[in-house]
Amino acid sequence: MNSCPFCYLVKTNDALLKVGSTIGGRAEVGNERKKMRVMSLKLIKKNNNILRRRARKMFMSLFQ
Structure with missing residues (x-):
């Protein structure tokens, strides 16, 4: 896991987006x-x- 929480957040979202778009592209x-696309967006929101x-x-x- 990444030490920077924001980087981790962005990376995880990017991964989800990529998965959504590749499924959509296929x-x-x-x-x-x-x-x-709607499904992946819902996933991301969740x-x-x-x-x-x-x-x-x-x-x-x-x-701290």
């Missing part, structure tokens, strides 16, 4: 691609809250 049907909380904890522990 789908031949445009509608399917849209569905995948994970964002968890990550933000975790990052805040890590960030605070750096300044």
Whole structure:
């Protein structure tokens, strides 16, 4: 795990975005691609809250 919580946050989100876009890119049907993109965005939103909380904890522990 990265020592910098924000870097970790960004990296994790990037990874999720990449996964979403590659799945979307592989789908031949445009509608399917849209569905995948929406799903990955939902995933990111869901994970964002968890990550933000975790990052805040890590960030605070750096300044103690």
